[in-house]
Amino acid sequence: MSRLDSHLAAALERVTRAGQRRTLRATTLLPGGRIERAGRTMIDFSSNDYLGLVRHPLLAERSAQWAARDGAGSGASRLVTGTSAAHLALEARIAAFKHCEAALIFASGWQANAAVIPALLAAIPGTAVFTDRLIHASMHAGVAMAGVRQHRFRHNDLDHLEALLADKGADAPARLILTESVFSMDGDRADMHRLAAIAERHDAALFVDEAHATGVLGPQGRGLSALVPGKVDLVMGTFSKALGGFGAYVAGSRVLIDYLVNAASGFIFTTAPPPAVLGAVDAALDLLPGMDAERAHLAALGEHLRSGLGGMGLDHGASSTQIVPAMIGAEDAAMALSARLEEAGFLASAIRPPTVPPGTSRLRLALRAGHSHEDIDTLLAAIEAHR
Numbered sequence: 001m002s003r004l005d006s007h008l009a010a011a012l013e014r015v016t017r018a019g020q021r022r023t024l025r026a027t028t029l030l031p032g033g034r035i036e037r038a039g040r041t042m043i044d045f046s047s048n049d050y051l052g053l054v055r056h057p058l059l060a061e062r063s064a065q066w067a068a069r070d071g072a073g074s075g076a077s078r079l080v081t082g083t084s085a086a087h088l089a090l091e092a093r094i095a096a097f098k099h100c101e102a103a104l105i106f107a108s109g110w111q112a113n114a115a116v117i118p119a120l121l122a123a124i125p126g127t128a129v130f131t132d133r134l135i136h137a138s139m140h141a142g143v144a145m146a147g148v149r150q151h152r153f154r155h156n157d158l159d160h161l162e163a164l165l166a167d168k169g170a171d172a173p174a175r176l177i178l179t180e181s182v183f184s185m186d187g188d189r190a191d192m193h194r195l196a197a198i199a200e201r202h203d204a205a206l207f208v209d210e211a212h213a214t215g216v217l218g219p220q221g222r223g224l225s226a227l228v229p230g231k232v233d234l235v236m237g238t239f240s241k242a243l244g245g246f247g248a249y250v251a252g253s254r255v256l257i258d259y260l261v262n263a264a265s266g267f268i269f270t271t272a273p274p275p276a277v278l279g280a281v282d283a284a285l286d287l288l289p290g291m292d293a294e295r296a297h298l299a300a301l302g303e304h305l306r307s308g309l310g311g312m313g314l315d316h317g318a319s320s321t322q323i324v325p326a327m328i329g330a331e332d333a334a335m336a337l338s339a340r341l342e343e344a345g346f347l348a349s350a351i352r353p354p355t356v357p358p359g360t361s362r363l364r365l366a367l368r369a370g371h372s373h374e375d376i377d378t379l380l381a382a383i384e385a386h387r
C-alpha cells in the first residue's frame with residue numbers, strides 16, 4: 001500500500017466513471033494471422049505484425065544466436081561502452097535501406113520521437129512547428145517536451161498547411177513539418193510529392209514518421225519517403241510493426257545523426273538495445289526485399305475488406321493500406337461490436353476517444369499477410385451479423 005494509493009484510486013475511479021478504464025490482457029501472437037487469448041484462438045485484426053515476421057523462424061534464430069554470441073544485455077549507453085560493431089553495422093544497413101547518409105537506432109519509436117523532436121528544436125530556438133492533427137502521441141510528447149506551441153493543420157489538408165506556413169512560418173528562423181506517411185488509426189497516406197514540394201517552397205524541414213509504412217509500402221518496403229528521394233529531411237520508423245521485432249530508427253544526413261548523438265536525451269541517457277533485439281532486426285532486413293508477394297497480398301486483402309465494408313454501408317474513411325477503419329461513430333456501439341466479434345472469434349479492437357476524435361469511434365482492422373481472403377469474408381459476415 002503506497003501513500004499515493006488513495007489519490008490514485010480516486011483518479012482511476014474518474015476514468016472508470018467516464019467508461020474509459022483500460023486493463024491489460026495476456027495474448028499470444030500466432031502464425032497465420034491468428035492470436036490466442038484466454039485459451040481461445042481467434043483471427044487477429046488488431047496487431048501490427050503486418051508481414052508475419054513476429055513468428056518467422058529466422059528472426060528468433062538470429063536473435064538467439066546473437067544473444068548467445070554477445071550476451072543478454074549491452075552493458076551501458078551507446079556513448080559509454082554500449083556501442084557494439086553490430087549496432088554500427090545495423091545502422092549502416094538501415095541508412096542504405098532508406099537511401100540516407102546515416103541512421104541511428106533507438107529503443108522504441110515512442111522514445112525516438114520524444115527524444116529527437118526536442119533535440120532538433122533546441123538547436124534552432126524559435127522554430128515554427130507545423131503538425132498534422134492526427135500525428136502520433138509520441139510526436140506530441142516531443143513537441144511538448146520542447147515547450148513549443150505547434151501549429152496544427154487539418155488532417156492531410158495540405159492547403160491548410162501552406163496557409164499556416166505562410167502565416168506563421170515566414171518570420172521564424174526555421175520551419176519544421178511533422179507528419180506520418182501512413183496514419184496509424186485511419187490507414188490513409190500523406191501525399192509525399194506535394195509535401196516535399198511545399199517543404200521546398202517554404203524552406204521547411206520535413207520529418208516523416210514511417211512506423212506503419214516501413215516494410216509494407218514503397219519499393220521493397222522502403223516506405224513512402226522512398227517516393228521522393230532526398231526530399232525528406234528526417235525519416236523515423238519502427239522495427240516493432242512490419243519488421244516483427246522491437247526498437248526504432250531515425251535516418252537522415254550525417255550531420256543530423258552526429259547532432260542527435262550529442263543532443264538527444266532519449267538516446268544519450270538510456271542503455272543501448274541488446275544483441276537479441278539487433279539480431280531480429282538484421283534477419284528482418286534480410287527478408288524484406290524478397291517479400292513483394294506478401295506486400296501485394298496485403299494490398300489485395302485491403303481492397304477486399306474495404307469493398308466488403310462499403311457494400312454493407314460502413315465508411316472506411318480514406319484508407320488505402322493494410323490498416324482499415326470501420327467507422328461506427330458512438331463509443332459504446334464500437335465497444336459493444338468489438339466485444340461481440342471477440343465472442344465470435346475475431347480480435348478487432350475498438351478505438352475511441354481520446355485516441356481518435358469524438359464521434360469517430362471505430363474498429364481499427366489491421367491486416368496480416370497470414371490472413372486469407374476467406375478470413376476477410378468470415379470477418380465481414382460477422383460484422384454484418386453483429387452490428
Ligand SMILES: *Cc1c(COP(=O)(O)O)cnc(C)c1O
Pocket residue numbers: 108109110111113136138180184209211212238239240247248
Ligand atoms: C507505434 C508508433 C510509434 C511508436 O513506436 P514503438 O516502437 O511502438 O514505440 C510511433 N509513431 C507511430 C505513428 C506509431 O504508430
